[in-house]
Amino acid sequence: xxxxxxxxxxxxxADDGVRSVPARAKARSVLGYWRLYLAISPFxxxxxxxxxxxxxxSLYLSFHxxxxxxxxxxxxxxxxxxxxxxxxxxxxxxxxLIIWAIATLPMLFIALVTAVMLNSAVRFKNFYRFAYFLPNxxxxxxVAIIFTSIFxxxxxxxxxxxxxxxxxxxxxxxxxxxxxxxxxVLMTWQWTxxxxxxxxxxxxxxxxxxxxxxxxDGAGPVHTFFRITVPMMRPIILFTLxxxxxxxxxxxxxxxxxxANTNNTSTFAGGPGNSGQTMVLYFFQQSFDNNxxxxxxxxxxxxxxxxxxxSIVNWRLVQRGEK
Amino acid sequence: MPLSRRALLYAxxxxxxxxxxxxxxxxxxxxxxxxxxxxTLWYWTGGxxxxxxxxxxxxxxxxxxxxxxxGGYFKSKLLTxxxxxxxxxxxxxxxxEDMASYLPNAEQFIDLRTLGxxxxxxxxxxxxxxEGIAPDGSMIGFPIDTGPVAHYFMPEVFDRAGLPTDPxxxxxEMDTWEKYLAAGERLKKKVxxxxxxxxxxxxxxxxxxxxxxxxxxxxxxxxxxxEHVRRAWNMAIDAYQRGLCSRYQSGTPDxxxxxENGLLPSQIGASWVAGDLKLTVPKTKGKWRVAALPGGPANxxxxxxxxxxxxxxxxxxxxxxxxxxxxxxxxxxxxDATLFPSTPASYQQAAMRAPDPFFGGQATIDVFGPxxxxxxxxxxxxxDYPLDQAVSDELRNVNALGKDPRRAWKDAMxxxxxxxxxxxxxx
Numbered sequence: 141x142x143x144x145x146x147x148x149x150x151x152x153x154a155d156d157g158v159r160s161v162p163a164r165a166k167a168r169s170v171l172g173y174w175r176l177y178l179a180i181s182p183f184x185x186x187x188x189x190x191x192x193x194x195x196x197x198s199l200y201l202s203f204h205x206x207x208x209x210x211x212x213x214x215x216x217x218x219x220x221x222x223x224x225x226x227x228x229x230x231x232x233x234x235x236x237l238i239i240w241a242i243a244t245l246p247m248l249f250i251a252l253v254t255a256v257m258l259n260s261a262v263r264f265k266n267f268y269r270f271a272y273f274l275p276n277x278x279x280x281x282x283v284a285i286i287f288t289s290i291f292x293x294x295x296x297x298x299x300x301x302x303x304x305x306x307x308x309x310x311x312x313x314x315x316x317x318x319x320x321x322x323x324x325v326l327m328t329w330q331w332t333x334x335x336x337x338x339x340x341x342x343x344x345x346x347x348x349x350x351x352x353x354x355x356x357d358g359a360g361p362v363h364t365f366f367r368i369t370v371p372m373m374r375p376i377i378l379f380t381l382x383x384x385x386x387x388x389x390x391x392x393x394x395x396x397x398x399x400a401n402t403n404n405t406s407t408f409a410g411g412p413g414n415s416g417q418t419m420v421l422y423f424f425q426q427s428f429d430n431n432x433x434x435x436x437x438x439x440x441x442x443x444x445x446x447x448x449x450x451s452i453v454n455w456r457l458v459q460r461g462e463k
Numbered sequence: 464m465p466l467s468r469r470a471l472l473y474a475x476x477x478x479x480x481x482x483x484x485x486x487x488x489x490x491x492x493x494x495x496x497x498x499x500x501x502x503t504l505w506y507w508t509g510g511x512x513x514x515x516x517x518x519x520x521x522x523x524x525x526x527x528x529x530x531x532x533x534g535g536y537f538k539s540k541l542l543t544x545x546x547x548x549x550x551x552x553x554x555x556x557x558x559x560e561d562m563a564s565y566l567p568n569a570e571q572f573i574d575l576r577t578l579g580x581x582x583x584x585x586x587x588x589x590x591x592x593x594e595g596i597a598p599d600g601s602m603i604g605f606p607i608d609t610g611p612v613a614h615y616f617m618p619e620v621f622d623r624a625g626l627p628t629d630p631x632x633x634x635x636e637m638d639t640w641e642k643y644l645a646a647g648e649r650l651k652k653k654v655x656x657x658x659x660x661x662x663x664x665x666x667x668x669x670x671x672x673x674x675x676x677x678x679x680x681x682x683x684x685x686x687x688x689x690e691h692v693r694r695a696w697n698m699a700i701d702a703y704q705r706g707l708c709s710r711y712q713s714g715t716p717d718x719x720x721x722x723e724n725g726l727l728p729s730q731i732g733a734s735w736v737a738g739d740l741k742l743t744v745p746k747t748k749g750k751w752r753v754a755a756l757p758g759g760p761a762n763x764x765x766x767x768x769x770x771x772x773x774x775x776x777x778x779x780x781x782x783x784x785x786x787x788x789x790x791x792x793x794x795x796x797x798x799d800a801t802l803f804p805s806t807p808a809s810y811q812q813a814a815m816r817a818p819d820p821f822f823g824g825q826a827t828i829d830v831f832g833p834x835x836x837x838x839x840x841x842x843x844x845x846x847d848y849p850l851d852q853a854v855s856d857e858l859r860n861v862n863a864l865g866k867d868p869r870r871a872w873k874d875a876m877x878x879x880x881x882x883x884x885x886x887x888x889x890x
Contacts, residue, residue: 208546209545209565209571292715293717295720315864409856412859413860430848430852431542432849
């Protein structure tokens with residue numbers, strides 16, 4: 141999922157070169173390079189099999205009614221019409237955006253601060269890097285089970301801390317905002333280290349003269365951070381924002397495992413009030429739980445549209461930054 | 464000939480290309496089902512007794528029986544394989560809760576009546592047998608286990624509340640939901656922090672399960688606003704408003720701790736809940752007893768074996784299925800994997816009558832056996848599941864979020880009508 145952000149930029153320069161060559165010469169050059177095309181073909185063949193064909197099929201499916209086993213029945217645009225008027229879908233969209241916002245923004249900030257600290261760490265450098273990356277490679281399912289305990293009402297660590305501070309207990313996994321915050325905290329914990337490492341790589345490209353000049357001018361660490369580090373890191377921050385958007389809008393495992401035990405009929409319902417039901421969870425519930433594959437496909441295309449809109453907005457932001 | 468680097472590269476490319484081409488052509492001849500002498504059997508972990516399956520492998524030597532425990536989401540893996548028409552298993556397990564969604568596609572399975580299933584009918588529970596039969600009358604599912612529902616309770620806590628403690632007495636004095644809730648009032652008054660029911664949904668679900676109708680009838684009409692649903696809803700809301708429902712969630716650390724501390728001394732659940740209790744709250748060993756369910760017998764869970772159309776030797780497959788699921792082997796299934804038999808003959812066998820130390824030496828079969836035999840034959844529609852979600856989720860909103868019950872009922876019905884309409888159910 142994280143690799144998606146980088147792919148479009150790779151194709152762009154090659155495309156420009158080919159466009160200016162006349163058509164016949166272009167055909168010849170394509171044939172002339174057949175060995176190279178053959179060499180890269182495994183990726184495209186696999187993509188065709190496991191990417192493009194299922195995508196095309198899901199579009200076809202979204203115009204049908206299908207229980208997954210019997211015959212398909214043409215349904216025209218009715219699945220999409222139902223989608224537009226489906227309060228639960230809009231609820232899942234809102235949930236996804238809220239969870240994404242309260243997870244991503246603090247996460248990127250913490251990651252940047254962590255990266256700056258890692259960059260200036262003198263001892264145990266590699267140990268810290270490893271330690272911060274560890275949450276990202278840990279199984280989400282295992283993590284979510286631990287977080288279920290942390291956020292449990294009576295015996296959870298989160299409430300123990302609150303009570304230690306003299307505050308009231310919060311029924312984390314049983315209230316609207318509690319559920320959203322719990323999911324966001326889990327995602328933050330898991331992705332901060334990953335983003336910190338990307339930031340770290342970016343930090344190392346900032347010339348040290350800038351920092352030296354700032355120090356000579358008498359700037360403190362906070363000032364340096366906001367006046368030099370953040371502006372210089374802009375393209376990298378935007379990159380992590382794009383990647384987090386793509387990942388965040390497709391969150392599935394975190395809410396699924398965290399809320400699997402909330403007495404729901406379906407483990408994909410996202411807890412009381414469907415407060416933790418993300419778009420992908422809803423898609424999964426409709427297709428694989430309710431056997432409504434046609435509608436599931438329509439939801440998937442709805443998700444695609446939302447992700448596409450966000451990607452375009454992000455891309456516009458990146459472009460403006462480079463001009 | 465000296466081998467240049469370029470020649471080596473081209474040789475490598477050619478090999479890759481051949482392999483890729485070979486892969487695509489081989490793709491066209493993927494077998495529909497099993498191959499050679501093999502006969503494949505799909506089930507899930509704990510779906511059949513592994514020992515019985517191992518014996519079947521030794522016993523049926525005309526084929527080589529290949530059992531496979533399919534992990535993950537079983538239904539979706541089976542659907543994928545059957546829709547892809549590749550490597551479809553000869554014999555497969557079908558989970559009880561998914562049964563209603565397989566029945567409309569009965570043509571994908573072999574009608575077991577054509578293999579002589581009718582002769583065995585009187586050896587199995589009639590309601591369970593009926594659940595394996597499709598609307599067109601063909602039989603696709605052969606009964607594995609069932610899930611008779613009972614009332615698990617802690618006599619020690621009931622005693623403190625002045626409630627009966629003997630299983631027979633509990634069953635008699637709490638034979639209706641009204642009496643059960645009245646007992647809940649006493650418990651609430653006498654034992655601090657204790658609740659009779661974990662949540663309102665439990666009452667609703669089992670009251671629905673006790674009936675013969677769900678949300679859609681055989682004529683594909685929506686009946687989710689009828690008396691049987693209203694009655695269950697109102698009873699659940701009543702329990703909630705009287706403060707008899709806890710806000711714990713089953714399976715969470717909080718919920719398990721509450722059970723262990725005797726704050727949830729009454730658990731309504733199927734026969735397999737015994738296994739869950741033994742696993743999650745082992746410290747309560749000996750503190751539980753089992754009584755009959757208030758309001759009459761109900762079922763929750765239990766599954767089937769089916770033979771797919773891809774099976775090349777249906778007669779033999781049927782022989783294997785009926786052997787795996789005869790009364791003696793179902794008794795072994797109970798001992799090995801707590802699969803409650805669908806064969807009443809098993810209930811008399813010594814292995815099932817053995818006293819269970821977790822239940823203070825009670826022979827729980829005295830409760831589960833008669834329950835299983837008295838479960839009514841119900842109609843299950845493939846549309847019940849999404850409609851039930853809409854109602855149950857609203858009830859949960861009342862219990863967990865404090866939503867106004869009248870509003871919740873209205874919302875539930877509005878959602879149901881929308882979903883029913885979308886699925887082509889008449890409203």
